Amino acid sequence: MQTNMLRLSLAQTTLSWEDPKGNLAHFAHLLSTLQPGQTDVVILPEMFTTGFSMSPKGLAEPTEGRAYHWMAQEAARLSAVVAGSIMVEENGQYFNRLLWVRPDGSYAYYDKRHLFTLAGEQEHYSPGQKPLLVQWKGWAIMPLICYDLRFPVWSRNQYRYDLLLYVANWPAMRIAAWDALLRARAIENQAYTVGVNRIGDDGNGYPHCGHSSVYDYSGGCRLLVSESAGIFTLSLEKKEQDQFRSKLAFLNDQDAFEIL
Template identity: 35%
Template sequence: MKIGICQYSPAWENPHASIEKINFLMKDYENVDLLIFPEMTLTGFTMKSKILAEEIDGISFQFFMNIAQKLKTNIFFGVIEKDDDKIYNSLIHVDQNGLIIARYRKIHPFSLADEDKNYSAGNEFIITKINQVKFALSICYDLRFPELYRFYAKKGIDVIINIANWPVKRIEHYTTLLKARAIENQCFAIGVNRIGKDGNGFEHTGASSVYNPLGKEIFSAENKEGIFVTEIDINEVDKTRKDLPFLNDMKLV
């Protein structure tokens, strides 16, 4: 499976300017099965949720639905999602026909940045499929809570996805946790992080990465903006689990 990873610096709280950046990056686009963007893709990790929240007719939804249909590819993107009187930090899966297939709402808001005061917490884990490959969806801070991914592993997922705005001061935590989630759940782990300085003054170097089911790094990009293409062999998941059937010995999940 061919994966496109968009690592870029969003225009702070400015979806229209971010769209211009993405359109520029897309000039060198090559066909992939899945294109993945960072957390809160068009705004950056902002607490102005009430101002920037969107429903399905919002700018983020319409932009990525149109791109997916035009490119005939699946897209995972991040958005500030409004649903009735609640606002969520969400990851949306749009398929090659531009249809919304799944939406994951971040279960663990980052309280250190008051995310819990500005966003509602999701309450369910979400698995989505592309050509029968099972993807487990998560966002940034979720990565620190391994119990979420154990539930995913019990469901036989093939790939963990984590989209993020993870700052450089703790970037080793990000890559280490991604690697650990891959090893302990014997699946691929893909992290897509932003780069650049956000409106709160935090620096980001990306370090978007892909780890195989044995924890080997097969892709990483740091301090570079672009759409990077890598390939994963899903057959490695079954092989690893058959050769090393550790998941069968889980007792507490």
Template identity: 35%
Template sequence: MLKIATVSLNPKWQDKKANQKVCEAYISYASMQKLELIIFPEMTLTGFSMDFKEIGEDENDSITLTFFSHLAQKYHIAIIFGMVFFDGDFGKNSAIFIDECGKIKANYIKIHPFSLADEDLYYSKGSHIEVVDFKNYNIALSICYDLRFAPLYSILANQSDIIINIASWPKKRLVHWETLLKARAIENQLYMIGVNRTGMDGNGFEYDESSHVFDANGEEVEILESFKLLKIYEISKDKTEKFKLRFDTTKDKRGELYKKL
């Protein structure tokens, strides 16, 4: 059993110091509840911004990495969050996994920048997946617009028990967000966790509380407890395995054939 928290953060626009204080309060609470993993949305400390020159950081001298690494050690809890690194003339939209000892276990770069909002003009495209072995669970990372591309999730599913998507998904397209999260869980028969932000960003886009956890049957996992914008869940690999003993569709996938079609 894995005890986790999602935080539907409403970040103050491009204000890292203010958002650090809010994040630490949630991390402290999660630690007191003896949770093992806490997950924040895309570009956690800044909001989803194209101004990578303002919000980006050097990977070798990152105040955000240092901040979350320190909190992971202080509160003995693993943390997933989003941030931006410099990449030459572009930024890199990243999802970071830091374990409870403060060690960086994964730095996933968004494979599909959102071209409809010109994200691809400011952020480079990732080319690698990231799957973390954490407390006997294989956890894969993805970011926002990635969710629309089923082939990526099929590949991730071959290596993972849980797929996480951290997002800044606007309120006006929430039907897509919730439908796709559920679909990815059903088609891959695993836990699908989507962590979305709330509030309004500096560009006037509105976001609604819409973080979800779906199990291998596409059913919403019960919220055990909530605190402000934080929700607590339990994830069970045994539950997935028992479900697939009764109804396993993944065994009928024909991956090699699909490549030839």
């Protein structure tokens, strides 16, 4: 079913370090403030069950593990998609995997392509090999993860998506880059662009200051949450974006190339 309006709920909060059970209980409490039919997509931060940990052994789970089943339960309750990334173990490898879980329990997933070398993420996780484009309520959506934000070619809007989505554990020391890059991705792709970040210190002592935000197709800021914790819901209008793209058809002049 195609709809003009899409309601997004951004979950910005602290995370308990390497504590999947505690984090799932925390998010269950947080999401209890949402009522069925109140939103279309709930967006959780990167590695929302553990924090951005480089210790997947003993913490990672199968794709259809405890976190997936909790997400599916919440998606069914809310009649909404629930999305966020977790540690996944598959065939002897570990992935930073974003799950896109629908109300009927079906799901799609995206493995983080750009692993954060400053933290040694590439030493513990395998990189994703392909982007993900999902359809929901008539909207084409591309979900990505944190460090992907720094690499515009990977998010290039050759697919004519309507919404670009980043989940993250982006530290406070580089929050100016987060703000600038999210706006840049929105402008260059003429697409609503959403970033969901965490707050609080991680297990390595790095502070995070949130700044979960939504930018529109022209780079206008529709939502910017500083360090507050909670669920923040807003509606986006597809018709506005379509009219803007029709008037300023910059996407038609993109360079043609493929990533090998």
